[in-house]
Amino acid sequence: MTTGLVSIITPCYNGAKYISETIDSVIAQTYRNWEMIIVDDGSHDQSAEIIQSYTAREPRIKIIQQQNAGSAAARNKGIKQAEGQYIALLDADDLWDPKFLSRQISFMQKKRAICVCCSYKRIDENSKEILRPIKARPVITSDDMLRRNYIGCLSGLYNSEKYGKIYLKEKLKSIRDDYAYWFDIVQLEGKAYGNPEILASYRVLANSTTGKKTKLIKKQYLFYREYLELSVARCIVNTVIWGMVGILHFV
Numbered sequence: 001m002t003t004g005l006v007s008i009i010t011p012c013y014n015g016a017k018y019i020s021e022t023i024d025s026v027i028a029q030t031y032r033n034w035e036m037i038i039v040d041d042g043s044h045d046q047s048a049e050i051i052q053s054y055t056a057r058e059p060r061i062k063i064i065q066q067q068n069a070g071s072a073a074a075r076n077k078g079i080k081q082a083e084g085q086y087i088a089l090l091d092a093d094d095l096w097d098p099k100f101l102s103r104q105i106s107f108m109q110k111k112r113a114i115c116v117c118c119s120y121k122r123i124d125e126n127s128k129e130i131l132r133p134i135k136a137r138p139v140i141t142s143d144d145m146l147r148r149n150y151i152g153c154l155s156g157l158y159n160s161e162k163y164g165k166i167y168l169k170e171k172l173k174s175i176r177d178d179y180a181y182w183f184d185i186v187q188l189e190g191k192a193y194g195n196p197e198i199l200a201s202y203r204v205l206a207n208s209t210t211g212k213k214t215k216l217i218k219k220q221y222l223f224y225r226e227y228l229e230l231s232v233a234r235c236i237v238n239t240v241i242w243g244m245v246g247i248l249h250f251v
Contacts, residue, residue, distance in 0.1 A: 007084030042068030136194025
């Protein structure tokens with residue numbers, strides 16, 4: 001582990017349309033001590049060629065290629081190769097503000113925390129801001145995480161110095177694996193902290209609409225029941241609340 005180094009893990013599956021913008025947002029970081037590990041998850045577009053054009057001129061960017069295995073497996077392969085004290089997950093179509101890393105590390109040190117997140121805005125396929133920003137919860141407890149995931153992947157930062165690397169659950173087959181990941185991290189010390197600053201941009205694509213999310217209701221329920229092992233009654237209540245919050249986020 002290299003003290004102070006941030007390992008940015010980016011799974012990429014057919015991400016040619018946005019991967020350059022994502023990489024550019026990392027290169028623009030004012031905090032310079034980072035490595036970006038991009039795992040090409042069996043893409044059949046121009047993703048690999050675009051990424052390699054960056055690795056040829058930026059040694060902090062690395063590419064790993066694998067047969068398609070899903071985002072959880074891709075992230076885990078990147079985490080295994082990571083050398084940094086800090087671990088961040090950034091998808092191939094999301095963006096960071098240039099001060100994301102510097103502000104989040106400072107915030108983490110101020111809170112003496114192992115896990116922090118931040119507020120983030122939402123953008124469309126043309127990188128134009130839409131909807132309302134998602135505001136970070138000031139304090140996120142283990143009990144909070146039993147209800148729903150309060151840590152957006154693009155906004156989270158984990159300090160692995162004390163507890164070591166945490167991996168995603170591949171058995172979830174890339175459905176709610178990010179929720180399980182942040183849940184497991186928050187469980188380590190019982191809380192995480194949310195920075196109110198808007199420091200990232202989540203891209204809302206066609207498959208992110210509320211209409212598509214209705215198909216995830218059963219999977220969300222099963223996650224509560226099988227992974228979190230909650231009672232049937234609590235699973236039903238949590239799923240209803242999750243659905244209502246999802247709808248409100250798109251109003």
